[in-house]
Amino acid sequence: xxxxxxxxxxxxxxxxxxxxxxxxxxxxxSTGNILRAAIKNGTPTGLKAKTFMDAGxxxxxxxxxxxxxxxxxxxxxxxxxxxxxVPRTIAQAEAxxxxxxRFDAVISIEISDESIMERMSGRRVCESCGASYHLxxxxxxxxxxxxxxxxxxxxxxxxxxxxxxxxxxxxxxETEPLKAFYSQRGLLNSVENQxxxxxxxxAILRALGR
Ligand code: AMP
Numbered sequence: 001x002x003x004x005x006x007x008x009x010x011x012x013x014x015x016x017x018x019x020x021x022x023x024x025x026x027x028x029x030s031t032g033n034i035l036r037a038a039i040k041n042g043t044p045t046g047l048k049a050k051t052f053m054d055a056g057x058x059x060x061x062x063x064x065x066x067x068x069x070x071x072x073x074x075x076x077x078x079x080x081x082x083x084x085x086v087p088r089t090i091a092q093a094e095a096x097x098x099x100x101x102r103f104d105a106v107i108s109i110e111i112s113d114e115s116i117m118e119r120m121s122g123r124r125v126c127e128s129c130g131a132s133y134h135l136x137x138x139x140x141x142x143x144x145x146x147x148x149x150x151x152x153x154x155x156x157x158x159x160x161x162x163x164x165x166x167x168x169x170x171x172x173x174e175t176e177p178l179k180a181f182y183s184q185r186g187l188l189n190s191v192e193n194q195x196x197x198x199x200x201x202x203a204i205l206r207a208l209g210r
Contacts, residue, residue: 001024001026001079001080001104001105001208002080002081002083002101002102002103002104003020003024003026003080003081003082003083003103003104003105003106003107003208004082004083004086004087004103004105004106004107004182005017005082005083005084005085005107005109006106006107006108006109006175006178006179006182007108007109007110007111008111008113008116008167008168008171009116009120009164009167009168009171010111010116010119010120010123010159010164011109011110011111011116011193012109012111012193012197012200013084013085013109014030014032014033014084014085014130014132015132015134015138015197016109016197016200016201016204017030017082017084018131018132019197019201020082020201020204020205021082023201023205024080024082025079026079026080026081026082027076027077027081027082028081028082028083028084029068029071029072029077029081029082029083029084029086030084030085030086030130031059031064031067031068031084031085031086031088032084032085032130033130034067034071035049035053035059035067036053036130037130039053040127045063045067048063049063053157053158054157054158054163055163055166056158056162056163056164056165056166056167056170057166057170058088058089058170058174061089061091061092061095064086064088064092065091065092065095068083068086068092068096069095069099072101080104087178088174088175088178089174089175089178090177090178090181093178093181093182103182103187104187105187105189105207105208106178106182106187106188106189107189107190107191107204107207107208108179108188108189108190108191109191109193109200109204110190110191110192110193111192111193113168115193116164116168117161117164117165117168119134119137120159120161120164121159121161122134122135122136122137123155123156123159124140124144124153124154124155125153125154125155125156126146126148126149126151126152126153127151127152127153127154128146128149128150128151128152129146129148129149129151131146131147131148131149133146133153137196137197138197140153189207189208191203191204191207
């Protein structure tokens with residue numbers, strides 16, 4: 001199963017991807033997590049990406065295409081994968097297509113900009129493994145500590161209200177056109193965000209025919 005999760009920043013792609021990868025037994029590939037790890041490790045890619053990310057802008061396509069091509073060539077991707085946060089532009093989608101990858105489904109999680117602005121202030125991520133939480137909707141068992149790895153939970157620099165606004169603008173301009181791209185290929189399934197994480201997962205699994 002090769003799956004793409006589309007949706008605005010904060011739509012819950014990361015949270016759903018973590019649940020779905022256990023359910024479907026395939027890895028989740030998140031370019032955001034790969035880039036944050038590169039920044040933490042001070043790699044040349046991380047240094048290049050940091051300014052764009054802090055400003056809520058997209059990292060250039062050629063950087064992303066290199067990262068994703070390398071990651072998808074790893075052994076654990078043989079049985080399939082869930083892409084979280086990539087592709088984010090038509091150029092990235094075309095690059096994946098021209099490398100011969102055929103996706104089974106594209107799920108777009110639909111949620112209003114107002115709800116995104118509300119929910120982003122409560123988001124926390126693990127600085128070690130990238131798992132995401134929400135102070136109200138998905139709280140960790142112990143405050144400030146990751147359930148999965150015991151890492152420290154922090155607020156992302158790009159989750160401030162001004163940056164979230166910029167990221168939403170970028171989403172509507174650059175990423176939303178991917179819905180038409182994949183709809184033309186008969187792959188798009190739009191799923192409304194549900195009041196609970198579990199209900200959104202159910203809606204996604206239903207859209208996948210499971
Ligand atoms: P995310 O964790 O998916 O919200 O990504 C955080 C930030 O990383 C984005 O706001 C972008 O600056 C950058 N980024 C992640 N994935 C991509 C991508 N596929 N294309 C361009 N920039 C990306």
